[in-house]
Amino acid sequence: MTDPRDRWNERYEGPTAEFPDDPVPELEGRLSTLPDGRALDVATGTGRNAVFLAEHGYEVDAVDVSDVALERARDRAADRSVDVNWIRADVADFDPGCQRYDLITVSFFAALEWLPDLKDALAPGGVLLSEHHLRSSDPVAGPSSDRYRYRSNDLLRACLDLTILSYEERRRPIAGDADETIAVATLVARRSSGGRQSYPNESVADSDSTSR
Structure with a gap:
């Protein structure tokens, strides 16, 4: 079985790979209604949601299994002059520990299996x-x-x-x-x-x- 890290690295390294710069529309459109504070972006990819949140004052942890994607995400954050805590991990292995988040975003990643853990990582009043x-x-x-x-x-x-x-x-x-x-x-x-x-x-x- 192909390792998830290798599979996603191959996808992000592909010659025709194109990934959007803007955050998902629902996040951008609802930003003013979401709680401020600490955010977690799950399966961040090249960081479009994470960088957007950091630009708007969030303290952001962003998780992805792909080294290649995270390198592109770091470059994007540097270009926008924002700081994000990039975490290289498979979502299946990621443990937020005692950390609680005011906002958790999951975009285009089939996360049903891990939703119980992600919901537990929400602070009271936190939004998924x-x-x-x-x-x-x-x-x-x-x-x-x-x-x-x-x-x-x-x-x-x-x-x-x-x-x-x-x-x-x-x-x-x-x-x-x-x-x-x-x-x-x-x-x-x-x-x-x-x-x-x-x-x-x-x-x-x-x-x-x-x-x-």
């Missing part, structure tokens, strides 16, 4: 922002195998112990390529310090765009 590819009956960009895509409502069900602030399943254009779309599930949820959790009143899944 997670986005990943969905299975779709229509041609969309992203992983070629459904093995690496979420089913409809997988992400929502995995976070019902948090207060759900927003959950949406939709297709959207890829940044810089209006002719190509991705199917995504996007969740924003808060770790409440007490009282009852709250949930969306109705399903927001787009049954026309995603397969169940």
Whole structure:
């Protein structure tokens, strides 16, 4: 079996590898509503979310298994004159210890298996922002195998112990390529310090765009 580090290094070293500079739209659009403080960016890749958060005053830990990706991320941070604590680790092996985060971001990484640990790493009132590819009956960009895509409502069900602030399943254009779309599930949820959790009143899944 190929080591995850080697597999991802090969991907980031590829001659046609292109990775976006901007943070995911949900993070950029919701920034003013998110708690300040310490942030963790999981599977940071080339650091687009981590650098964005550091630029806006967060103390950021960013984890990825790929040496190549983290080197590009360090260069990006240096170009923007911000500091990020880059951590080379497989998410399966990463242990935040007693550290608690006010914001945790997970973008386009199938993290269902590790969500319990990530939720435990949220500080009271801390927010999880997670986005990943969905299975779709229509041609969309992203992983070629459904093995690496979420089913409809997988992400929502995995976070019902948090207060759900927003959950949406939709297709959207890829940044810089209006002719190509991705199917995504996007969740924003808060770790409440007490009282009852709250949930969306109705399903927001787009049954026309995603397969169940």
